Amino acid sequence: MSLSNLAINPVYLFYGLAAVAAMLLFEAVYVLCFSGASYRKNINRRLNLLKKEGNREGILLQLRRERGLTGAGAYRLPAIAFNTLILQSGLTIGITRLAVFVVCGACGGFVITLIERQSFTEALAAFFFCLLVAPYFTLRIMRSRRQKKFGAQFPDALDIIVRSLRAGHPVPIAINMVAREMADPVGTEFGIVADEITYGADLETAMRNLSCRIGQEDLPLFVTAVAIQASTGGNLGEILSNLSSVIRQRFKMRRKVRALAAEGRASALILSSLPIGMFFVVQMASPDFYASVWKYDLTKIGLGLAGGWMAIGNLVMYRLVNFRI
Numbered sequence: 001m002s003l004s005n006l007a008i009n010p011v012y013l014f015y016g017l018a019a020v021a022a023m024l025l026f027e028a029v030y031v032l033c034f035s036g037a038s039y040r041k042n043i044n045r046r047l048n049l050l051k052k053e054g055n056r057e058g059i060l061l062q063l064r065r066e067r068g069l070t071g072a073g074a075y076r077l078p079a080i081a082f083n084t085l086i087l088q089s090g091l092t093i094g095i096t097r098l099a100v101f102v103v104c105g106a107c108g109g110f111v112i113t114l115i116e117r118q119s120f121t122e123a124l125a126a127f128f129f130c131l132l133v134a135p136y137f138t139l140r141i142m143r144s145r146r147q148k149k150f151g152a153q154f155p156d157a158l159d160i161i162v163r164s165l166r167a168g169h170p171v172p173i174a175i176n177m178v179a180r181e182m183a184d185p186v187g188t189e190f191g192i193v194a195d196e197i198t199y200g201a202d203l204e205t206a207m208r209n210l211s212c213r214i215g216q217e218d219l220p221l222f223v224t225a226v227a228i229q230a231s232t233g234g235n236l237g238e239i240l241s242n243l244s245s246v247i248r249q250r251f252k253m254r255r256k257v258r259a260l261a262a263e264g265r266a267s268a269l270i271l272s273s274l275p276i277g278m279f280f281v282v283q284m285a286s287p288d289f290y291a292s293v294w295k296y297d298l299t300k301i302g303l304g305l306a307g308g309w310m311a312i313g314n315l316v317m318y319r320l321v322n323f324r325i
Helices: 010-042 045-052 056-066 080-089 094-117 120-166 171-181 186-198 203-214 219-232 236-260 262-285 297-321
Strands: none
Touching: 045 056, 045 171, 045 186, 056 186, 080 094, 080 120, 080 203, 094 120, 120 171, 120 186, 120 203, 120 219, 120 236, 171 186, 171 219, 186 203, 203 219, 219 236, 236 262, 262 297
């Protein structure tokens, strides 16, 4: 191919560069005019609600009820452990909607299983699985992710509090600065603390409520430091600065351990997925390969034992590569 065939038409080049310049101009205008306002509006859920309504007390009551609490901040369900799980998962749909969704999902699972399997026993098992087991583990996964996200943001929140204290602000003002500057979940949670202090709660009670709503392992140290400083005095800024440094060092150590344990996690994933993958490969290549043994109860028992043994192996490998620091 000659070089003349590779020549670019100057007209098309001009149109292309003009389009790129128009996109860059649009991006520059957006960044200058709209990005800051959008950031302030959507930085966290509490600020977004305040932007729409402006009633801090009403927003506080709404945030409490969304999380499974009463307007006064008490648990709504008699099952405290399950209510705490809902609270710490960060759900914002409320207990009533959650119950409706779970019941509808369980009924759907019952109907689908009954139609597909033509077995009332299996359909009933699917109903109770969707009603009890699936929501519980889903909430646990949501809580774990939220606590990890909170833990990653927490040192930055402590740094904001430390800088505010060194500037001469009291602790409630420093907490309010975190609520204005940080994204969720830290921003909304510290905003709830600021609102509770504003509407009559003492600092220690508001902090302990924060610890109950999150359940993150670093929070008790922060709550204890603030409570001791409020009762006996002391240099809270220096204490929180040291706490922030310790939390960051722990995160660094966890990431280092995670990197060193990557081989173990990859081995666990490969060893766990290989039998299942080979089963589907054989099933696709030769659909009649397992057809003659599905009708025997011994096949189901063997598959159940194999699945249980695989689960035990996965648990052992998980404990080998995951431990607390």
